[in-house]
């Protein structure tokens with residue numbers, strides 16, 4: 159009789175699923191950054207220590223821009239593509255994953271009403287912990303905030319969020335696009351370029 163056979167098979171399957179879950183949890187990391195509007199004295203709501211060289215594996219990174227026309231995402235991609243080997247390329251749609259299973263190097267940018275506070279935008283990313291290489295990046299911009307913001311501040315925030323999307327952390331310099339508060343900075347400063355060159 160072989161009636162007992164299905165039981166050990168089922169037990170084995172459960173163990174395999176558990177092992178798979180544990181592996182998934184340990185090989186990837188996750189981060190989130192939220193921005194404050196340029197009101198006096200506002201500080202960032204969160205800063206993640208993401209490591210010194212978090213970035214994409216390759217220099218060409220696609221940007222899928224689904225944000226409203228208030229957000230100068232195209233100008234931001236141009237500004238960030240100068241001074242290092244990083245090339246941000248606007249596309250209508252992120253490329254489909256290849257057969258090799260490598261991460262699609264694409265930042266998805268969208269916008270909506272994120273509320274009436276000082277939040278200008280957020281970026282979420284995932285990365286492989288062993289290599290510090292990004293695997294996904296998603297930017298969300300606040301349309302309500304943008305309604306009352308200057309062009310320079312909107313461009314500052316668009317560059318800032320794309321900066322997170324390519325691995326840059328917050329810095330304290332107010333001349334930097336990566337300061338947690340917008341200061342109307344329309345292009346990366348020398349320190350930002352050094353941070354980009356360290357990655358691309």
Ligand SMILES: [Zn+2]
Nearest residue numbers: 191192193338
């Ligand atoms: Zn930020």
